[in-house]
Amino acid sequence: MKHPDVQALVYASFAQLRHCRYLLLRIRDADAARAWLRQPEVLGLVKGGADLRREDAQDEALSVAFTHAGLLAMGLEEDHDFPFPTAFREGMNQPDRARALADRSVDEWAWGDLGGDVRQHVQVLLAHFRKEAFEAESGPLSLPALERGGLEVVRMVKTCPSYIRNDGEGTQLFEPFGFRDGLSQPVLRSTADDSRMQRKRREKVGGDLAEDSVVADGEFILGWPNEYGDPAYAPDDARWRAARLEGAPPQRFATHGSYLAVRHIRQHVDRFKAFAAAHPAPDATTPSLVEKMVGRRIDGTPLVKCPFAPPDPDAFRYRVDDAEGFQCPLGSHIRRGNPRDTLGFDVASGVAQSKRHRLIRRARIYAGECQQAGKGGCGHADGRRDCGQGLFFIALNADLDRQFEFVQQRWVGNPRFADLAGENDPIMGGRGANAFTVQGPAVGQRTVNIPPFTEMVGGGYFFLPGLTALRFLATQGQGELPGSD
Ligand code: HEM
Structure with missing residues (x-):
């Protein structure tokens, strides 16, 4: 069962929405940014697990994630008893961490979760998926609307849809070196009874080895039991905790969230x-x-x-x-x-x-400048055209x-x-x-x-909040109590 409060990116690559652009943003005006996020046309695009079968999720979807600095800018009051973990607080670009990750050239990166001399500082990641190409710049996700919403567009990364092939045999993903990709993915235990997995079990596809890929949800979703049998650690917001102590359900602010390592x-x-x-x-x-x-x-x-x-x-x-x-x-x-x-x-x-x-x-292929590029994404419709410049790699995990x-x-x-x-x-x-x-x-x-x-x-580390936590951030903790589990 896909949980309605978990952002759908955890469950789906949105491969049927073949056009995608990543918007890397910095928060210039937190009040305006919260008002922008509160709009039903924006929040309504952020799909939860239960929305994946809905008709409108087949046309357009949005995922919203924040760096630690981004969460603080949005008003997070980190709870001292349940803080965010060090890796996320410090960021991927922290010098010791970058050394440990063998990212020697981090000082020359174009962007990161910490600013630098050359590197631009990013606080928010929007992953915007659409069935149709991005053509006219209008609506709440257009660049002018984002700027009006107190969000500086540091960078827009266009992807090329031609690396996703949807034919009669299902969806196939490729990467620019020419290899088929996206074949090995963990299957969340709570979704292992869905029809695809049931068919595999019934037809004994892959024999018993198919179970090797079934992994506890808590390896990806905070607050859920992980492979140790423990609930994955979920940090809290002091305002949320206060609301919780007044009788709201016991989940924490970060419950139903996930971390993204973006490269x-x-x-x-x-x-x-x-x-x-x-x-x-x-x-x-x-x-x-x-x-x-x-x-x-x-x-x-x-x-x-x-x-x-x-x-x-x-x-x-x-x-x-x-x-x-x-x-x-x-x-x-x-x-x-x-x-x-x-x-x-x-x-x-x-x-x-x-x-x-x-x-x-959850990687997509980012596109080079090409003749048919529309404003918000590469215009290639189908077939492999070699305009891919590389991977916008996103790894979801709980730790x-x-x-x-x-x-x-x-x-x-x-x-x-x-x-x-x-x-x-x-x-x-x-x-x-x-x-x-x-x-x-x-x-x-x-x-x-x-x-x-x-x-x-x-690259950088981002937190992908559950939908209730996202609404809570958008309303600065006002008038919004945690939803029930
Ligand atoms: C441009 C960079 C990269 C390219 C071209 C690339 C390419 C591929 C390809 C072709 C596969 C096989 C398809 C599949 O098993 O789904 C694969 C699998 C995989 N890659 Fe990468 N990859 C890149 C970066 C990374 C990075 C940065 C990481 C993690 C730090 C990573 C981790 C993995 C993992 C975990 C698998 C699945 C292995 C398995 O379960 O058997 N890749 N990659």
């Missing part, structure tokens, strides 16, 4: 394609070097095969089928992003451990330390991941050597001097 990543597509062409596969049945670097064939087929028929592209494990990395190299991007059952002392404990470090990924930062530091950005001899993630780079080893039965094969394929343009 605005530039992809050097020409460089990647030249590298791929220089390292072709020996024959059609053997994965090429770049496919081994990702860990999937370009069409998304995993390099470690699903042991059951019919197969599921997300149902495979490493420990028994590919412990040495002979099929899917140990340092490949997907093995780093989710080592599945290789943690722990056996398959069951390995799967259980990996469930404590999962991320819901930035234990999930996003752990994955980034210990796995993706760790040169010694899986006992490798100082190698970087082949897609994301890092602070090790630009080398990649393909393990092999006799000797492996190491490729060195791999050029950097990506670079970070900006």
Whole structure:
């Protein structure tokens, strides 16, 4: 069951709303910003889990999230007994944190959750999804309306819809290097009984391995039971707490919220394609070097095969089928992003451990300037046009330390991941050597001097409040009591 108070972004990528733009904002006038947010035409666009089946959610949707500074500017009175966690308060761009995340060039980023000499300071993220292209600048989300609403538009990031293909076979997502994406996603336990999962269970798609992706809601939604069986820690607002003590339901301000780790990543597509062409596969049945670097064939087929028929592209494990990395190299991007059952002392404990470090990924491809670009988004309708410049990567999680930062530091950005001899993630780079080893039965094969394929343009930590908390912020805590659970 999708909860009506949880912003729909937690449950859905809105892939049917193929046009999307991200608005990165700074709050100039908090009263005007609250009045802007209070408008029914704005709040009404922010869908909750229960709205996803509604007809109007099929046309347009909005997600609203704030950095810590953004929440304070909107009037948050942080409760000293239940403060926001350090990672979120300090921000992704805090120098020690940036170092730990291997973000060495953070001072040159275009934007961040902390300002800098060059870096622009962003406090609010709007993700605006539409079925139709953004053409005329009118309505409450137009740039002039935002400016009138006390919100300075620091940056607008347009995305290209051609990387989403909706055909008879369902929705397929791609990324600019050409790979199919969005195949591995955690399934929230509360939604695991929905029709898609039921069909998988009935038809035994992926066999029992399909259950590996079912994860406790509290890994993504604050206040809900997580993989430890504890309610995910939810911070509070002193004004909300006072209202609660007067008899309102016991949930905290941040209950039903989630954290977003946003990474605005530039992809050097020409460089990647030249590298791929220089390292072709020996024959059609053997994965090429770049496919081994990702860990999937370009069409998304995993390099470690699903042991059951019919197969599921997300149902495979490493420990028994590919412990040495002979099929899917140990340092490949997907093995780093989710080592599945290789943690722990056996398959069951390995799967259980990996469930404590999962991320819901909600990336869209941001577009370059192209001939057909409309004002608010790239005008490409369909087909892959190569105008994608990179990923606007959003990872949702309930614990930035234990999930996003752990994955980034210990796995993706760790040169010694899986006992490798100082190698970087082949897609994301890092602070090790630009080398990649393909393990092999006799000797492996190491490729060195791999050029950097990506670079970070900006990023920050945001809080995605539940709908009641969002209304509470919009009314500055006036006349709005927490809704019931
Ligand atoms: C431009 C940058 C990136 C590109 C091109 C990229 C590409 C891909 C591709 C093609 C897949 C396989 C499709 C799938 O399994 O759904 C994938 C999976 C994944 N990526 Fe990335 N990615 C990028 C950045 C990141 C970052 C920054 C992180 C996290 C810090 C990350 C974490 C993951 C995870 C967790 C998976 C799923 C692995 C699994 O469960 O098997 N990726 N990525």
